[in-house]
Amino acid sequence: MWKEEKELVTTYNFDYTLKRWSFDPLTKLDLEERWVAIPVKLHNKDHVVRVKGIGTTSAPKFEISSNSELVKEELLEHIKWLFQWGRDLNKVHEHFQGTNLEMLFNEYPATPIVKDFHLYDCLIKVIIHQQLNMKFAYTLSTRFVENFGYEKNGVWFYPSPETVAQLEYSQLRELQFSQRKAEYVIDTSRLIAAGELDLEELAEQPDELVVKEMTKIRGIGPWTAENWLMFGVGRENLFPKADIGIQNALKKYFGIDHKPDFQEMMDFSENWDPFKSYASLTLWRSIEG
Numbered sequence: 001m002w003k004e005e006k007e008l009v010t011t012y013n014f015d016y017t018l019k020r021w022s023f024d025p026l027t028k029l030d031l032e033e034r035w036v037a038i039p040v041k042l043h044n045k046d047h048v049v050r051v052k053g054i055g056t057t058s059a060p061k062f063e064i065s066s067n068s069e070l071v072k073e074e075l076l077e078h079i080k081w082l083f084q085w086g087r088d089l090n091k092v093h094e095h096f097q098g099t100n101l102e103m104l105f106n107e108y109p110a111t112p113i114v115k116d117f118h119l120y121d122c123l124i125k126v127i128i129h130q131q132l133n134m135k136f137a138y139t140l141s142t143r144f145v146e147n148f149g150y151e152k153n154g155v156w157f158y159p160s161p162e163t164v165a166q167l168e169y170s171q172l173r174e175l176q177f178s179q180r181k182a183e184y185v186i187d188t189s190r191l192i193a194a195g196e197l198d199l200e201e202l203a204e205q206p207d208e209l210v211v212k213e214m215t216k217i218r219g220i221g222p223w224t225a226e227n228w229l230m231f232g233v234g235r236e237n238l239f240p241k242a243d244i245g246i247q248n249a250l251k252k253y254f255g256i257d258h259k260p261d262f263q264e265m266m267d268f269s270e271n272w273d274p275f276k277s278y279a280s281l282t283l284w285r286s287i288e289g
Contacts, residue, residue: 184219
């Protein structure tokens with residue numbers, strides 16, 4: 001086993017990252033001991049990387065370890081990509097000083113974009129979760145992975161697109177998927193398995209183009225595309241206006257007696273560019289308890 005330490009020169013709330021990942025029953029982590037075991041797929045092989053927080057929000061430091069010796073450097077790069085350790089969150093914080101979210105960012109500082117572990121996993125999870133309450137959404141995604149994915153060292157891996165492409169709709173219906181949702185999950189996986197949808201390639205495109213291309217796919221609307229861009233790719237300037245959680249957070253924060261409409265949300269977010277994703281995450285965080 002190898003171990004490496006990584007120290008950041010910015011603020012970073014690792015405990016919030018763990019808390020958000022803890023919403024998913026599939027994630028193996030310990031909030032008190034401050035570690036998470038991350039499933040990583042590289043070159044058709046599976047690896048588990050453990051990341052432990054050994055610093056603080058103001059002076060973040062991490063211990064990274066794995067049994068996979070031969071691909072150590074690639075795993076370290078993947079972890080850096082996943083956690084987005086190249087982003088200076090102090091600059092994000094400074095950007096919102098003097099804006100209408102200044103008090104919010106002061107109350108909930110150093111909020112990073114908390115990404116899902118892989119592009120495909122994220123897309124499938126977002127499709128499964130759309131238009132469901134959080135509890136049942138995670139019930140479905142957990143059943144999906146436990147039935148068709150696999151474990152390594154106690155860590156769950158999502159099934160591959162090729163595996164899901166071979167499923168029958170009835171197999172998801174047995175897990176309480178609606179017929180349409182079963183079709184969306186399997187049909188999207190078939191597009192990926194057939195090479196008609198390349199998520200790695202799509203992740204390199206501008207936000208607007210990604211939303212345009214993804215919403216051509218049956219079962220993927222703007223909310224799904226924007227959430228994939230934020231939580232899968234890690235894009236920094238997204239504000240999902242159709243998200244009920246964000247609407248509720250805005251209602252609470254600005255003390256209004258109604259959920260804001262599209263124009264009000266446009267007005268509220270006028271000065272948030274180019275960091276709307278951090279505004280979205282901090283708003284979500286403010287109502288998560």
